[in-house]
Amino acid sequence: MVLDMGTLYAVAAIASAVAGVLHLIPWLTGRLAPWAAWWGLGHIAVGGSSLMVAIFDVKSVAMPVFIPNILSVIGYAAVLQGVRVFERPQARAAPLLILVAIAAVPLFLSRDPQAFAGRIAYLCAVRACCDLAVAYVAVRMAQRQGLQNAWLMAFLFGATVPLFVGRAWLAATGRIGSTLLGPADDLASWLAASAIAFIVFRGFSLLLLDAERSHRSLADLACRDALTGALNRMGLAQLRQRLDGQVAVMMIDVDRFKALNDVEGHVVGDTALRLLAETGQMVLGQRGSLVRTGGDEFLGVMPRLSHEEARALADAIELRFDQEIGRCTALAPRPTLSIGLAEGAIADGFERLIAQADQAMYAVKRMRQGNRRAA
CATH class of the missing domain: 1.20.1070 (Rhopdopsin 7-helix transmembrane proteins)
Structure with a gap:
């Protein structure tokens, strides 16, 4: 040819x-x-x-x-x-x-x-x-x-x-x-x-x-919260499909967040939420994902981590947030984090783990409120 x-x-x-x-x-x-x-x-x-x-x-x-x-x-x-x-x-x-x-x-x-x-x-x-x-x-x-x-x-x-x-x-x-x-x-x-x-x-x-x-x-973008960049509920649903085996979850809530919004305005409140999201994802790194479930509540999902490892990460998030929040607000007392943990097999029910972490978070919140009243 x-x-x-x-x-x-x-x-x-x-x-x-x-x-x-x-x-x-x-x-x-x-x-x-x-x-x-x-x-x-x-x-x-x-x-x-x-x-x-x-x-x-x-x-x-x-x-x-x-x-x-x-x-x-x-x-x-x-x-x-x-x-x-x-x-x-x-x-x-x-x-x-x-x-x-x-x-x-x-x-x-x-x-x-x-x-x-x-x-x-x-x-x-x-x-x-x-x-x-x-x-x-x-x-x-x-x-x-x-x-x-x-x-x-x-x-x-x-x-x-x-x-x-x-x-x-x-x-x-x-x-x-x-x-x-x-x-x-x-x-x-x-x-x-x-x-x-x-x-x-x-x-x-x-x-x-x-x-x-x-x-x-x-x-x-469809799977992320527009304010904080954390995963939203659609992102959580996609994340859930990829999970198997053991998983640890942490439920995070900002204490005195309503007071922060009422006293200093929603702009400062939004800044605090972004700070929490950045802090949480920085600490979790490749070991987990952060999800904004609504308002000032976030969920940390950590595949194949033990309860002790998850607790160490939760403590690190709480400590870093406490160190950084002072740059956002002069509110006294300053906002803090209440974090509840749960760990178990996905096969036993992911929603059950979230409910357990939520109960643990409210238990921490009630304990802190009781301590402040006692003080």
């Missing part, structure tokens, strides 16, 4: 340009974050480079040969930066721009139209490095952020790495052929055609990731 390389380069140019425009326009209208600008401009640059190759044979003196080559390097680097910014919005562009400038120097100096094999080997090596870096960032996002579509991106970019490496090796050993365009059926051309096939499909992979991330953010 004979390949028409000129047509394939034109297809790659059109696909990259379309992907670039469809990312750049939403960024310009404020619908996408800055990662879309890098990704869009990168694909437009790659498409422009492929279009130049499709229209002008790079061996021709009609066009300086370094222009499409340098444009290709800039495009691939911009695509890589787009993925980096998508993963971490604060990712700096300066180090990558320095590497691009360094990588462009040999291409700028190599102007002999007949020495195109060496430039192809160099460009394929640069492209392989960029695609490998994108695949690495995609795997990292899949593992750290749980984005399942990142595995697809890793595959689409990782698959072209051996193709570019193989083409670079063929070019370096003088087996690239006598022309880039026109009919061809050698191994180097098939490697190029295979890489172009992946390039055509992967231009929209970051949009899939953005859609997945947005969907997860909306789902997370």
Whole structure:
């Protein structure tokens, strides 16, 4: 089967340009974050480079040969930066721009139209490095952020790495052929055609990731209390489905919360609730989740923790809240926490554990009220 390389380069140019425009326009209208600008401009640059190759044979003196080559390097680097910014919005562009400038120097100096094999080997090596870096960032996002579509991106970019490496090796050993365009059926051309096939499909992979991330953010918002960021009752229901075995729960209530609202206002009361949520989740960490069940009541859910371990965490939450609440209010006596604990098997009934923790919390509250009256 004979390949028409000129047509394939034109297809790659059109696909990259379309992907670039469809990312750049939403960024310009404020619908996408800055990662879309890098990704869009990168694909437009790659498409422009492929279009130049499709229209002008790079061996021709009609066009300086370094222009499409340098444009290709800039495009691939911009695509890589787009993925980096998508993963971490604060990712700096300066180090990558320095590497691009360094990588462009040999291409700028190599102007002999007949020495195109060496430039192809160099460009394929640069492209392989960029695609490998994108695949690495995609795997990292899949593992750290749980984005399942990142595995697809890793595959689409990782698959072209051996193709570019193989083409670079063929070019370096003088087996690239006598022309880039026109009919061809050698191994180097098939490697190029295979890489172009992946390039055509992967231009929209970051949009899939953005859609997945947005969907997860909306789902997370639906499961969290708007004021404190703790889980709400819907979040508790989802958490309940993942629980098995032993679990410890703590019911937390803010003492004198009504007095705080009445004397200093609801703004201070809201601040106290946010402080409790931040304190509770900080102490629990990965060992448990905090749920706002209503008003000033919170529920701590700690899978596979013993009663003693749960008690230590409850004491830590109470101590830290007592240390920090003074910054929110001058009310005397200051608000404190009453915490009740229960521990048992989920199979025996999660609601029963919550009821036991609630009873224990009210027992602590009655004991403290009795002590204050006695005092």
